[in-house]
Amino acid sequence: MDYTPSELMAVSGARELQDRQVVAVGVGLPMVASLLAKRTHAPNMAILFEIGVIDSEPIHTGVGLADPRVWYRAKYLSSFVDILGTLLHRGRVDVGFLGGLEVDRYGNLNTTLVGDPKGKFRHMVGSGGANDIASCARKTIYIMRHEERKLRETISFITSPGYIEGGESRAKAGLVGGPSRVITDKAIFGFHPVTKRMSILSVHPENTIEDVVATMGFEPHIPEQVPFTEPPRPDQLKLIREEIDPERMYIG
Amino acid sequence: MTKRTSLSEAVRSIPSGAHIGLSGFSITRCAMAFVREVIRLGIKNLTVSQCVGAMDTDMLVGAGAVDRLIYGGGSLDRFGLLANVNAGIETGTLLAEEYSSLSIAFRYLAGSLGLPFIPIRSLAGSDLLARIRERAGAEVAFVDDPFTKDRWLVLKPLVPDVSIMQVQTCDEEGNSWIMGPKWDSGEQVKASERTIVIAERVVPTELIRREPERCVIPNLLVSHVVELPYGAHPTSVYREYDYDADRIEGYVEATKSRDAFQAYLDAYVFGVKDHGEYLEKVGGMEKLESLRADPVLGY
Structure with missing residues (x-):
């Protein structure tokens, strides 16, 4: 294998994005995946950062959205009300693309309170724009590490709603859209059209369904046919390594 | 001056x-x-x-x-x-x-416009909303849209x-x-x-x-x-x-x-x-x- 799991995650994320889409992106691997898509098959995609940035072209890796490195060569610099309001809330964002600390079987995301081994809750980062994006985008993609403590049967706090309790509960809460993919370093998940439970779509090369299921906190829906995830192409890896994240801040 | x-x-x-x-x-x-x-x-x-x-x-x-x-x-x-x-x-x-980024931005926006409240699509179905309603009940509410009759979460200006x-x-x-x-x-x-x-x-x-x-x-x-x-x-x-x-x-x-x-x-x-x-x-x-x-x- 001549690529890392993080590189495969970024490439898999890029593959979910289409040309001309409007994508609201969180920091980290979602940013790498979006920049990769835009540099390859989706040149007319618009990349939005909640802080007020559209279509920047960073040449240095930033420490987060607050880093001007991430705003470099933007076409447009504005505000929360502009990006999260007049574009996202207005219904013009096709895809929300987020990282997460914990997700449950219905794609609810927790970035607020995480239990520690002593049974106490630690406060983490909260929402930022994540709740807004998960609530208002036409669909949402999550990218996160495949660990039992991150893919949980239940989470302690719903910061950003997925399908809430499954079935029709998201629509009943008055929300459109919902999570469409969860990309981990072992597999790609979708959601069952009726139950809205997480379902395995593909398993990354050199992984097995058994290992994928054994290393998560709940049993996902397993369809009869589960293909292997398509591996990254050399040109995608070259872009990630040499231009998008040369300091390996996000790819690790 | x-x-x-x-x-x-x-x-x-x-x-x-x-x-x-x-x-x-x-x-x-x-x-x-x-x-x-x-x-x-x-x-x-x-x-x-x-x-x-x-x-x-x-x-x-x-x-x-x-x-x-x-x-x-x-x-x-x-x-x-x-x-x-x-x-x-x-x-x-x-x-x-x-709250979330947009909820606070909307609360400021409502304040900047002198509006009594502002509707928002965010927060629904989340524990953020559940907590806000527990602690600061007077700062969020639900109202019916007078035109469509849809129910909306509304936020107080900040x-x-x-x-x-x-x-x-x-x-x-x-x-x-x-x-x-x-x-x-x-x-x-x-x-x-x-x-x-x-x-x-x-x-x-x-x-x-x-x-x-x-x-x-x-x-x-x-x-x-x-x-x-x-x-x-x-x-x-x-x-x-x-x-x-x-x-x-x-x-x-x-x-x-x-x-x-x-x-x-x-x-x-x-x-x-x-x-x-x-x-x-x-x-x-x-x-x-x-x-x-x-x-x-x-x-």
Whole structure:
């Protein structure tokens, strides 16, 4: 294998994005995946950062959205009300693309309170724009590490709603859209059209369904046919390594 | 009319118990010199609001100056979490009302427009909303759209007593340019009763008049103007200077224990008489020059 799991995650994320889409992106691997898509098959995609940035072209890796490195060569610099309001809330964002600390079987995301081994809750980062994006985008993609403590049967706090309790509960809460993919370093998940439970779509090369299921906190829906995830192409890896994240801040 | 004054005078205009809005976002354009002066002068029991919690808020909370925080979550980006804010939430010493970025921005927007409330699609179905309704029931409600009969979550306007705005350039009346993305700064200023502008430089009004389309804060909203180069240090100001990574890492290290944080405050807040001494302490001109933004890159 001549690529890392993080590189495969970024490439898999890029593959979910289409040309001309409007994508609201969180920091980290979602940013790498979006920049990769835009540099390859989706040149007319618009990349939005909640802080007020559209279509920047960073040449240095930033420490987060607050880093001007991430705003470099933007076409447009504005505000929360502009990006999260007049574009996202207005219904013009096709895809929300987020990282997460914990997700449950219905794609609810927790970035607020995480239990520690002593049974106490630690406060983490909260929402930022994540709740807004998960609530208002036409669909949402999550990218996160495949660990039992991150893919949980239940989470302690719903910061950003997925399908809430499954079935029709998201629509009943008055929300459109919902999570469409969860990309981990072992597999790609979708959601069952009726139950809205997480379902395995593909398993990354050199992984097995058994290992994928054994290393998560709940049993996902397993369809009869589960293909292997398509591996990254050399040109995608070259872009990630040499231009998008040369300091390996996000790819690790 | 000149509104120029010293940082100390501007800070003294804020009584303990006031609601202040701060301009920071994570580690950029944070009102750091302001916060250090608030702590030095012993102003307490503040309510702080901000869309995305930042280093300015975290330091104020760590110094025990904040009773209540109204924010949308936040961090110090890759440097770390808002450790003082989080500790306050975990131990119950800080009353934190947690929303999302857009909810706070909409609450400021409603305040800026003088609206009684503002509907929002965010927060539905989340535990953020559940908590807000438990703790601050009067600040969110549901109403029926009179036209479609759809049910909407509505938020109360957020109107700080004072907004503290770190900006690049202003004139002595307070007409201000903010370069780069503005996150919630515009709506926060316009919602607030008044604004204290802290600028990297104060220029003649004639220069503002030559490029009025750059001006995002008209002077009529401003009560005080403070000229304070590097006033956001160790956070960054776009097109002026980069964040000081070593100093932010030092801060993060200090937030790991009460004693270490007290030592940090003793060194960088109480141990210096003013912003000038602070800048000397963190490395003086040589260090600050090394942080100067490249004019092409902006950082």
